[in-house]
Amino acid sequence: MRIDIITCIPEMFTGTVDQSILKRAADKGLAHIHVHNLRDYAINKHNQIDDYAFGGGAGMVLMIEPIDKCISELKAQRDYDEVIYMSPDGELLSQNISNELSLHNNIILLCGHYKGVDERVREYLVTREISIGDYVLTGGELAAAVVADSVIRLIPGVMNDETSALTDSFQDNLVAPPVYTRPAEYKGWKVPEVLTSGHTAKIEDWRFDQAVERTRMKRPDLLGKDSEV
Incomplete structure (x- = not known):
């Protein structure tokens, strides 16, 4: 399995993807997490990835162009089973969803930030939206880490005792x-x-x-x- 995480704060995953179950899965060649900095796809020399919302209001919104460029580049390299946006109003993560995702080969996890993403991202670029609870975090990074952990631990061979996850x-x-x-x-x-x-x-x-x-x-x-x- 391959999980690509798109974020504007890649530092939040430092130490997370190379510890415990996630590291064990990578060492065994069973699952790999790749973190992509959204600012690498910024629209100008100022590394701009967000802008004010049309119609006014507080907070900034992640722009569609950097996100589209990143997802398009990844899709040009391989097929993805799901492009998942981590959203507080997505479907609530459950064990059944983790079981389902663990059967996939390639997944993209998109982390929102600020006031979220341009709605066209949700309309045209993502295939699914997942929430880890009825509360709001600063960004989707922690939620993405939760999803990655809950999914990867279910892959056969990752845990030393494969029956453990079943109980x-x-x-x-x-x-x-x-x-x-x-x-x-x-x-x-x-x-x-x-x-x-x-x-x-x-x-x-x-x-x-x-x-x-x-x-x-x-x-x-x-x-x-x-x-x-």
């Missing part, structure tokens, strides 16, 4: 059950006996029941009104 929260519309590790008792606080029983079927049943109960308590919205769980 994460939200994979089955349930949050993850409690987990414990050694020692089995600490300050009188004991690990549930079933987990040390060695009885695989009983352990799996316990984990499922705990996941359902925890979901009911913490995220009942995931179960839905018609849920039979």
Whole structure:
């Protein structure tokens, strides 16, 4: 997989793309992130990439020309499955969306900034818009990093234990059950006996029941009104 990130603040990704899961994926040759500075496609010698909004109003708007030039250059080199604009009013990122994106080969993530992008970018250049929550950030960089991490970790071979991602929260519309590790008792606080029983079927049943109960308590919205769980 290849993820190209277009941003006017590439420094925000310094240290992010070469750490943890993202670095492991790159070292294994399974996924690579390339960050592109939008100012390299500026319209004049002053590196201008933004301008005032037609009709007035506070804030600057990222111009269409630099964005179009960058996306066009990337598309001339390869085909892309999605051109995604990180937007606070896009579809809310979910585990299902991350699962879907992890099956793609090439993705572009466009980071907005200031008051956003010229609307024609959204009308003609992007194929999808994604939000990581109902709040506004200074720019789309942090959101793009979240999407990249949530997607790349799902690629087979990236994680040492490939079954780990399949048991994460939200994979089955349930949050993850409690987990414990050694020692089995600490300050009188004991690990549930079933987990040390060695009885695989009983352990799996316990984990499922705990996941359902925890979901009911913490995220009942995931179960839905018609849920039979």
